[in-house]
Amino acid sequence: xxxxxxxxxxxxxxxxxxxxxxxxxxSRNLRRDYDVLTATSGAGGLALLQRERSICVVMSDMRMPExxxxxxxxxxxxxxxxxxxxxxxxxxxxxxxxxxVNEGQIFRFLMKPCPPxxxxxxxxxxxxxxxxxxxxxVLLEQTLNGTIKTLVEVLxxxxxxxxxxxxxxxxxxxxxxxxxxxxDRWQVEIASMLSHLAYVTLPTEVVEKVVYQRxxxxxxxxxxxxxxxxxxxxLGSIPRLEGVRAILAALEHKYWQADPGTERxxxxxxxxxxxxxxxxxxxxxxxxxxxxxxxxTLRGRADRYDPEVLLALAAVLDAAGAGxxxxxxxxxxxxxxxxxxxxxxxxxxxxxxxxxxxxxxxxVERVRNFSHGAVREPVRVTVAHSPNDTRK
Numbered sequence: 001x002x003x004x005x006x007x008x009x010x011x012x013x014x015x016x017x018x019x020x021x022x023x024x025x026x027s028r029n030l031r032r033d034y035d036v037l038t039a040t041s042g043a044g045g046l047a048l049l050q051r052e053r054s055i056c057v058v059m060s061d062m063r064m065p066e067x068x069x070x071x072x073x074x075x076x077x078x079x080x081x082x083x084x085x086x087x088x089x090x091x092x093x094x095x096x097x098x099x100x101v102n103e104g105q106i107f108r109f110l111m112k113p114c115p116p117x118x119x120x121x122x123x124x125x126x127x128x129x130x131x132x133x134x135x136x137x138v139l140l141e142q143t144l145n146g147t148i149k150t151l152v153e154v155l156x157x158x159x160x161x162x163x164x165x166x167x168x169x170x171x172x173x174x175x176x177x178x179x180x181x182x183x184d185r186w187q188v189e190i191a192s193m194l195s196h197l198a199y200v201t202l203p204t205e206v207v208e209k210v211v212y213q214r215x216x217x218x219x220x221x222x223x224x225x226x227x228x229x230x231x232x233x234x235l236g237s238i239p240r241l242e243g244v245r246a247i248l249a250a251l252e253h254k255y256w257q258a259d260p261g262t263e264r265x266x267x268x269x270x271x272x273x274x275x276x277x278x279x280x281x282x283x284x285x286x287x288x289x290x291x292x293x294x295x296x297t298l299r300g301r302a303d304r305y306d307p308e309v310l311l312a313l314a315a316v317l318d319a320a321g322a323g324x325x326x327x328x329x330x331x332x333x334x335x336x337x338x339x340x341x342x343x344x345x346x347x348x349x350x351x352x353x354x355x356x357x358x359x360x361x362x363x364v365e366r367v368r369n370f371s372h373g374a375v376r377e378p379v380r381v382t383v384a385h386s387p388n389d390t391r392k
Contacts, residue, residue: 010035011127012054016045016072017061017088026059029116030123042067042075049079056082056130057123061112062089073106081183082133084126088112137186144190144240152193162199162207164343164354165282166192171339171358172278172316179312180274188271191247195275198230213287228252247271251279254303273306277313280305291317328378331367334359341380347373 012035015026023038030036037052039045042064049055058076060069067075073085087109107126110118152163170192177185199207206220216224231248235241250272277298284294295314298305326341336359344353352375353363359381367375 009054011056011130012037012052013057013059013123014039014045014048014052014055014083015059016040016042016064016069018064019061022061026119029119033120034123034127041065042069042072045072046075046079049076049083053080055080056084057086057126058083059086059088059110059123059126062087070106077105082130082137084130084133086110086122086126088114148190148193152197159196159199159202159204159207160351160354160357161211162196162354164340164357165211165286166196167358168356169195169275169278169282171356172282172313173274175316176274176278176309176312179316180270180309182267182270182274184267187243188247188274190241191244191271192275192278194231194235194244195248195251195279197234198227201230202227211286213283243268247275251276255306270306270309273309277305277309281313325383326380327383328380331370331375331377331379334364334367334379334381336361336364338381338383341382344379345376347376 010033013030014037015023015030016039017023017026018040020040023040027036027038037048037055039048042060043066045058045060049058058073058080060072060076062069064072069087069089073087076083076085085106087106089109090112107129108122110122114122152166170189173188173192174185177188182188199210202210202223206216206223208214209216209220210224228248232245235245235248246268250268253269253272255273280298281294284297285291289297295310295317298313299307299310329338338359340353340355340357340359343351343355344357346352357363
């Protein structure tokens with residue numbers, strides 16, 4: 001069956017109603033064109049949304065015991081934001097249904113009894129809306145993200161120390177985002193990659209002082225103080241980066257227990273906290289502190305970090321390394337996805353790649369262009385352990 005999403009799998013719809021015969025009627029009308037799931041309560045619907053992340057459209061009756069349709073759809077938005085929400089209501093519920101549409105970002109509401117043609121038209125429109133939402137996310141996550149990754153990789157040739165650190169911070173950010181269950185992690189991922197972009201304007205010796213936390217002269221300190229405004233200038237002309245720029249601006253905010261307000265502001269503050277914790281933890285490690293001492297240091301700065309993010313960092317570090325192993329390999333054995341444990345230097349001592357840099361296809365190609373003996377080898381890398389790997 002061909003779906004409205006342009007794939008071979010049918011669009012998946014969740015119908016929630018406390019009356020089984022209503023669910024049976026909805027399923028009968030929809031199952032020819034859609035993959036239909038049903039639940040007889042708001043709690044049951046939320047459980048399905050947690051388990052079935054491919055649901056595209058959520059339709060709920062308004063009048064249900066314990067949790068009405070408006071409350072359920074509002075919570076459904078938090079569990080699966082991209083799912084398009086439809087409310088099914090009776091004439092007597094019209095006022096509350098209109099309020100739910102306005103307040104809960106519900107796509108539309110249908111009146112009961114709903115003719116099959118009206119139901120099918122509404123589901124087709126909801127499925128198309130989901131396709132558009134998904135297409136926008138794919139554009140942002142893949143096209144924009146991929147372009148910026150390429151940009152950062154090219155810039156890493158200028159300042160490998162700074163951009164090696166940016167890649168370490170990025171991996172830590174992604175680990176924290178996974179641990180915290182963050183929905184739109186693409187923005188904080190891009191923010192982590194671009195957080196060192198302005199370093200390209202600094203002399204190499206100043207970059208090294210910043211990364212390794214060495215004393216700066218007054219003139220160098222002035223250069224570093226200008227970095228946030230330089231970043232804003234560099235990113236200001238790139239479309240679709242408003243959220244990323246807001247995250248970078250929020251890095252200087254103190255942590256407050258109070259709710260920042262809207263859902264967008266909460267997401268920005270949480271993303272900024274994740275990036276700040278990852279960045280500052282890496283700085284402490286670069287200064288020679290152990291992982292446990294670094295976490296204790298961050299915990300001691302009570303007004304700067306979200307305790308929940310610090311707990312997530314501790315959990316990530318506890319699990320770190322369980323599936324990885326360190327190997328010493330020649331340059332010819334480098335593979336995409338490996339991560340350098342140490343700095344990689346040319347035979348004359350110049351830095352080629354900073355530790356923590358993940359091996360990419362372009363880096364493998366670049367290394368192949370060096371003559372034999374131009375780079376110190378072997379190099380130490382971490383390799384993700386495969387369940388089928390029998391190497392001892």
